[in-house]
Amino acid sequence: MKQAIRALTIATLILWILLIVFAITAVYSVMNLDIDFGETQFFPSNEDVVLSLPFFINNSGYYDISELNVTTRVTDYNGTLLALSETFVPLVASGSNVETVHNISIDLNDLFMEYTEILFNDSSFELDAFIALNFAHAIPVQMSINMTIPWGAPLSNLSIGEIFVLSDNRTVVIPVSFENHSYFDIVGTMQLEVYNDVDELVTSGQTDLDVPSYYGYNEPVEAYSSLEDVLKLTESGKVHLVFEFPMFTAEQWITYG
């Protein structure tokens, strides 16, 4: 009996020491875990815009971090899924550091086809981030962050000024203005067609666009036409604008007069 009691005493003592040492070193390791986020960057890639979130983990603790999984879900204000991205880091070993980038890719063409209004009106997106990891190969940890990302419309406040004809009676001047509230520069072409109040085509023209992020565009676009067509111009009508950029194509009808 005495030997059994002694054996149990030693076993419980050893187990308590191991548990306490694990608890202390685990807390110490968490305190020494250095997680830094770099500057979020937006950059165009083919037809996509990529939101790049660089992050850095310096694990100077005693335990490994394994199966680190970062998942982000971007939804619009209605909850419709726009983008789903995942980054997996198999292991951040004890005493090592990992530098990686979580990229959220959004197909702008698809996005603007479905949600044309976000081209012309500022809006916001919901970003849900889920981070899952395994601490010390024994303690699963899950973290979720919900945040709202403001969206700046690339063609905000698009408007047409007063259309007039130059003295040569052949050149129609269409003042076009908009503000690029988006994170990216817009470089491409703008085609426009002017229709009178009975939907007859008066003239059409094209101009190149190069509007940096957070800059405005306010330029008169000149369109050449025959005298016969210029005479069709009425005080009010519609302008059909077609924007072609490497990342997306968009069109809009605007009334004038």
Next chain:
Amino acid sequence: MVKESSEKSLIRKMVPNVFKAAVWGIFTYMIVSYLPTLLFPIDFLPFGYNQFFDLFVGIVVFFAVITNLFSGTIFGYAFSIARGLVMIIYFIVAFNGGIISLTMPMSEVTVNLVVDVKAFLTILVLVNLLGIGKSLLQVTNFLAKKVEANQLNQ
């Protein structure tokens, strides 16, 4: 006269236990309360867990005092078993059954954290059960010795 001498003998028996209980109480307090606050800042624990920590210190110090105060008696072993059971309940409640959920507001965003400590909690419960098993064996040994002594006296 007999009553007075038995009281004196009881006091004589109790004095070392009181001294031992006081020393163990102070020692336990230093180990479970003072030492961790030296190692880690007190605000390290998330909101609500400070109270759990204070309760843990209270439970551990109380049972360290009471088991030493009654050591050498059956009550000492009974309190030892009670400590094991109380600790099991405490750990299950403090660790929320193995899933700790925390909501931390950070500047403009809210971070929800879920830590699965089921494995750690299971080991804690098993170690306490092992302690209870040890106390039960000690009680059996204590009672066997007492019966043996009584039989020898007869």
